[in-house]
Amino acid sequence: MDLTYPPDAEDFRSEIRAWLVDNLPGGWFDDDFSMTPDQRAAFDTEWTAKLHEGGWICASWPTEYGGKGLSTIQNVVLAEEFARAHAPMRGDFFGDTLVGPTILQWGTEEQKRFFIPKILSGEIAWCQGFSEPNAGSDLASLSTKATRDGDEWVIEGQKVWTTQAQYADYCFVLARTDPDAPKHRGISYLLVPMRQAEIEVRPIVQPDGSAEFNEVFFNGARCPVDAVVGGVNNGWKVAMTTLGFERGSSATVSYRRFERELDQIIDLARANGRIDDPIIRQRLAAQWSRIQLMRINGLRTLSATLSGSKDPGVQALSALNKMIWSETHRDTMELAIDVLGMDGQILAGSTDDEFIAGIGRRETKRDYPASPLQVSFFFSRSETIWGGTAQIQRNIVSERVLGLPREPRPGDTDH
Numbered sequence: 001m002d003l004t005y006p007p008d009a010e011d012f013r014s015e016i017r018a019w020l021v022d023n024l025p026g027g028w029f030d031d032d033f034s035m036t037p038d039q040r041a042a043f044d045t046e047w048t049a050k051l052h053e054g055g056w057i058c059a060s061w062p063t064e065y066g067g068k069g070l071s072t073i074q075n076v077v078l079a080e081e082f083a084r085a086h087a088p089m090r091g092d093f094f095g096d097t098l099v100g101p102t103i104l105q106w107g108t109e110e111q112k113r114f115f116i117p118k119i120l121s122g123e124i125a126w127c128q129g130f131s132e133p134n135a136g137s138d139l140a141s142l143s144t145k146a147t148r149d150g151d152e153w154v155i156e157g158q159k160v161w162t163t164q165a166q167y168a169d170y171c172f173v174l175a176r177t178d179p180d181a182p183k184h185r186g187i188s189y190l191l192v193p194m195r196q197a198e199i200e201v202r203p204i205v206q207p208d209g210s211a212e213f214n215e216v217f218f219n220g221a222r223c224p225v226d227a228v229v230g231g232v233n234n235g236w237k238v239a240m241t242t243l244g245f246e247r248g249s250s251a252t253v254s255y256r257r258f259e260r261e262l263d264q265i266i267d268l269a270r271a272n273g274r275i276d277d278p279i280i281r282q283r284l285a286a287q288w289s290r291i292q293l294m295r296i297n298g299l300r301t302l303s304a305t306l307s308g309s310k311d312p313g314v315q316a317l318s319a320l321n322k323m324i325w326s327e328t329h330r331d332t333m334e335l336a337i338d339v340l341g342m343d344g345q346i347l348a349g350s351t352d353d354e355f356i357a358g359i360g361r362r363e364t365k366r367d368y369p370a371s372p373l374q375v376s377f378f379f380s381r382s383e384t385i386w387g388g389t390a391q392i393q394r395n396i397v398s399e400r401v402l403g404l405p406r407e408p409r410p411g412d413t414d415h
Contacts, residue, residue, distance in 0.1 A: 009073045016081040023050050024087060027390035048090050048122060057090045058100060065104070065116040074301060076252055083253040092163070094126035095119040099172045102242045106189075115191070129159040129173035129216060130239065130258035136161075136385075137392050139174070140183045141235065144218060146190060151225050153177075154189060155218040161386070165201045165214040168194045170171055172242070173218075176371075177234050180193050187235035189242075192223040208353070208379060252298040258329055261376065265336045268373075274339045283335050290328045297321065323393040326383040333377040340373070349374065 003012075027033045027044065035043060051057050060075040061067025070078065082089055090096060100119045103111055118124040135142040144157025155175055165171065171192045178186035194201075198221040203211035230238035266284055269275040275284075301321065337344040349371035370378070384390045400406040 005073065005077070009077050012074050013081055016078055017085075019054060019056075020081065020087055023054070024085065026086070028087075029085070035322060044088075047088065050228075051090050052121060054385045058096050061100070061104060061116070061120075062279075065112055072302075072305060079253045083256045085157070089124070090407045091123065092119070092125065094128055094168075094172075095124065098128060098242050099126050099170075102172070102189075102238060103229060105241055106238050108226070110226070111191070111229065124169045125167055127162050127165040127168035127171045127194070127214075127216075128242075129162060129171040131161050132137070132158060133160050137389050139239070139284050140187070142174055142176060142187065144173070144175045146173075146177050146188060148177075148225060149222075152222045152367070153225060153227065155190070155192060155221045155223070157218050159216040159218075160214075161203075161204070162214045162216045163212050166203060166211075170194060172229070174235050174239055178263065181233060184236045186233055187239070188232050189229045189235035189238040190223055191227040191229060192218075192221060196221055206320045210375075252295075252302050253299065255291050255294040258294070258325070258332065261336075261373075262287055262291060262332055263340055264373070268336075269339045272339070272341070272343075274341070279348060280335075283338075287328070287332045287335060290324075290331075294325055294328060297324065320397055322395065323384075323390045327390055330380045330384055333373070333380040336373050337377055344374070345372070347374070347415065 021029075025033075025035075048057075055068050056078065058066075059068040059078060060072075063069040074160070093220075096119065100116060103115055115124065119126075129144075130139060132142050134143060136410040142157075144155065144159065146155045147152075153175075156171065157175065159171075159173070162171070171194050173190045173192045174187055175190055176186050176364045177188040180186070192199075200217040200219065202215040202217070204213040204215060205211045206213070230233075262284070266275070269280060269284065274280045282408040296323070302341075347369050349369040395407055399406050
């Protein structure tokens with residue numbers, strides 16, 4: 001790894017720092033800064049408007065579609081400075097990180113002109129319609145179907161674990177458009193309006209009372225025939241692009257939220273005396289080491305990207321990134337509950353809305369006020385699953401990156 005930021009990138013860093021100082025609330029950088037729930041809600045609204053006005057939302061997107069056209073290194077510097085200041089970027093993960101870049105890469109000019117400005121302005125909120133009850137890790141087994149009816153697609157089927165579906169205006173949906181084609185080749189990627197009577201959304205309530213996951217039922221829902229991204233029956237390739245954005249984003253800064261969370265756990269261990277337990281102390285040190293390895297691997301990935309390296313080892317690290325951070329976070333949160341001990345079985349949170357770093361705002365039950373650490377523990381259980389399970393990630397890296405023999409499938413026979 002040989003990564004030295006060029007002088008113009010450091011000049012850009014200074015520009016970002018100055019903008020943050022000028023636009024964040026007074027006292028933001030003080031150790032004792034805090035906001036009431038009402039102040040936080042007002043800040044969220046005002047901050048999104050400031051980000052849009054400053055051009056910092058999806059700033060790497062091409063200028064002709066409303067972005068700043070930032071280079072890779074400039075975009076990294078932008079993310080680093082926002083993370084350093086604990087300043088939130090706009091939280092539309094599905095629009096900014098997933099479907100927006102996918103439309104830019106695969107969409108028609110008409111799709112780009114219509115959707116990209118609305119994503120940047122926040123006019124359209126999105127959800128992701130991929131997983132189904134019988135098509136999770138084996139996504140290509142999906143059974144939701146879209147049948148053409150004149151100038152529209154008619155969609156029938158069910159999706160599950162659809163985050164924020166109850167708030168979304170559009171869903172990017174994988175549906176089978178050719179039932180006779182091999183399962184990877186008969187799928188299309190559709191942009192489906194959510195505000196129609198033929199779509200039913202049922203929230204899945206979690207133990208802490210939050211319900212960002214949903215079941216979604218398409219009962220004859222419709223979208224225009226030109227709402228296909230990347231061509232009819234080409235949805236698998238398009239979807240792999242989307243999952244690549246999900247799994248590979250923020251490699252050089254994502255470790256910071258885990259680092260901050262571990263610092264809280266260490267402070268807790270000091271306060272309740274668990275730091276004197278040699279096993280707990282060793283586990284804390286091990287998690288600190290794993291988080292630092294995440295930081296180093298992120299820098300290696302960036303260095304390789306900037307240099308155009310084709311080193312298989314670096315490519316494997318990039319592919320493994322999602323698996324590494326999700327399993328690290330799961331183990332860290334299990335450690336947090338062990339540090340809490342029996343106190344971890346007591347609800348220790350506030351009855352107000354909680355804002356959890358890396359997770360966002362979660363409205364908990366009044367009679368189930370979980371603390372931020374408890375909420376993060378619950379959430380970490382899902383992180384090794386969404387965006388590709390850790391087990392599937394290992395298969396992908398071993399077979400497609402390292403060239404190892406394919407894992408035997410059910411029905412395989414020796415010859």
